[in-house]
Amino acid sequence: MQKICVIGLGYIGLPTAAVFARAGFSVVGVDVNERVVERLNQGEIIIEEVGLPEVVKEVVAKGKLHASSTPEEADVFIISVPTPIHADCTANVDYVASAIESILPYLKKGNVVIVESTIPPRTIDDVVAPIIEKAGFNPKEDVALAHCPERVLPGRILIELVENTRIVGGLTPQAASKAADVYRQIVTGDVIETEAATAEMSKLMENTFRDVNIALANELAKISARLGIDAHKVIELANKHPRVNIHHPGPGVGGHCLAVDPYFIVEKAPEEALMIQLSRDINNSMPDFVIEQIIKLTAELKEPKIALCGLTYKGNIDDVRESPALEIVEKVLANPRYDVRIHDPHVRDDQVPFPLVSFEEAVSKANLVVILTDHNEFKTIDKHVLLDQMETPVVFDTKNCTNLEQEEELTVYRIGDLTSLQAIAVKPINS
Ligand SMILES: NC(=O)c1ccc[n+]([C@@H]2O[C@H](COP(=O)([O-])OP(=O)(O)OC[C@H]3O[C@@H](n4cnc5c(N)ncnc54)[C@H](O)[C@@H]3O)[C@@H](O)[C@H]2O)c1
Known part of the structure; x- marks a missing residue:
């Protein structure tokens, strides 16, 4: 079984780490928050999610999941750190960049690197790949670099992580295929391969679709008040x-x-x-x-x-x-x-x-x-x-x-x- 290193143990990273560990992978979860690391190593969690405390307790007790404040060598790295916006509404991808930098000392040729954080279109191509290249790797050949966005619903995360269709966008078709194979070992829904920028945009358009439609309803409410x-x-x-x-x-x-x-x-x-x-x-x-x-x-x-x-x-x-x-x-x-x-x-x-x-x-x-x-x-x-x-x-x-x-x-x-x-x-x- 492959070893997986998950960077960022929040609402997305922790359930992801737990689900891979439950499937038999050896998983290390990494977080900059010491409290998260300490508690996880005791089999406990600090976020609320249905069913997660039980799964985490079980996989930590079995030695399948442990936490650390620094990354470790692994076959697959999954990045699930925050991507907030700045005051001017532009994306803050600093957390993603710093998470990628933190894995560089542990990265080897043949590894799979997957960003699950929601990111602006072309971030894999224009931000993530250059960081990996600067460290001496050819990001198109030495590693399989991909974006696999999350679309889980809080309260149903453990179910949807397994049952939802996953979109896996690779920097190259080979990268998409290698990253998709990682998910195929835990996902019962479809795992669809595409390009990185298409995957980034598809995730953003899912939420944008809903935002635009709510705006239409809100506009109707205002028009109706006037009329x-x-x-x-x-x-x-x-x-x-x-x-x-x-x-x-x-x-x-x-x-x-x-x-x-x-x-x-x-x-x-x-x-x-x-x-x-x-x-x-x-x-x-x-x-x-x-x-x-x-x-x-x-x-x-x-x-x-x-x-x-x-x-x-x-x-x-x-x-x-x-x-x-x-x-x-x-x-x-x-x-x-x-x-x-x-x-x-x-x-x-x-x-x-x-x-x-x-x-x-x-x-x-x-x-x-x-x-x-x-x-x-x-x-x-x-x-x-x-x-x-x-x-x-x-x-x-x-x-x-x-x-x-x-x-x-x-x-x-x-x-x-x-x-x-x-x-x-x-x-x-x-x-
Ligand atoms: N929560 C959701 O429902 C949801 C759904 C879809 C997509 N997403 C996306 O997934 C990403 C993660 O969201 P989340 O809700 O899990 O965030 P979160 O804030 O719950 O967790 C992020 C974790 O990353 C840690 N972290 C930050 N920088 C780090 C670093 N350099 N190294 C290691 N750990 C680091 C933080 O301490 C925190 O524990 C975001 O891009 C978000 O937009 C979230």
Whole structure:
């Protein structure tokens, strides 16, 4: 069995290392975070992922997986370090470059080097190959250099690592074939070989497709607010067409993938990537659109009490990275007119720079409850709690997720259905 060295033991690298170890490979996992290394060598992990603690415990106990702060010689190197964006929205590939540099002293002719991190198009050709070349290797002949992007869903990573179709893009066809053979030993889905730049672009376009479609739905929500139309009904009816699937509007797009990856394309082709950039702009404008509605909804009140519920970028997770809800919370908090309470059942106090309270405390005496994330807890809110506890029972559901219905005592606005706000919100088109 081959030996595998995985660089970066986060949400992607650790499950990958564990799955290869479970299949019988000898695996060393490398991380710059000492805590990750120490804990892993005790068979423990510091991230949350369904089933992963059990698999890691088993493979560490069997001696199939160990962790280290420095790489070791291996047959296959897999790079799964972060690729964030800089403040100017350009990709930061420094982590990938430094991970590649860290394996150079251990690299031998015939090795396979696979970058799993999401990277801008042509990074394998223009960034990774030159680093390997500088160390004295011919990157097209001495090593098999490839990009194999990840498309797993948090919560299902162990299943999807095995069952998903994998795209393996090589610097050469031989490199693609050699790297693909590595995955064929653990993957039951298809393993498709292609060129490195095609694989890089296909991963980015998957997330860009979703970002652009959400932008279209968000634009529809804004148009509907102006024209006094229920966007949710429009989407429901339009989607009855057999080839139409309009996405759903919301308070913006967050997370470290959808809100980041499209910029990797814009950076490389800004003159052509017009729709991609515009979609980013539309999605980035949604927090302000939400704030505008909050201002209108509370315009008549002297010191409105507002409960903001949900901080994560999607429902039922604890991840607040790039979350539009955080931007909304910070802007509402910055307005001294508001008395604000914040609640998220999945987020710990140490994750955010403001205090969190229980749902009951948040809604107590509130004039307005704003739902910012579609956690299951918010899908089944007991309307009697709102009717009993709120000063004025008004809910603004920016995820269209609650089971609450508009009725005499309870006013419910949804992001795509602000028709009853029209008198204040809608201006004549030619004004
Ligand atoms: N998490 C996901 O759901 C997901 C899905 C698809 C693609 N990706 C991509 O996979 C890549 C990794 O993402 P992640 O979520 O696993 O990140 P992460 O932040 O969870 O983990 C990255 C790990 O790499 C370590 N690290 C950083 N530099 C290092 C170095 N030079 N040497 C060794 N270790 C180093 C960090 O300490 C950290 O533990 C990113 O490019 C991301 O965009 C992530």
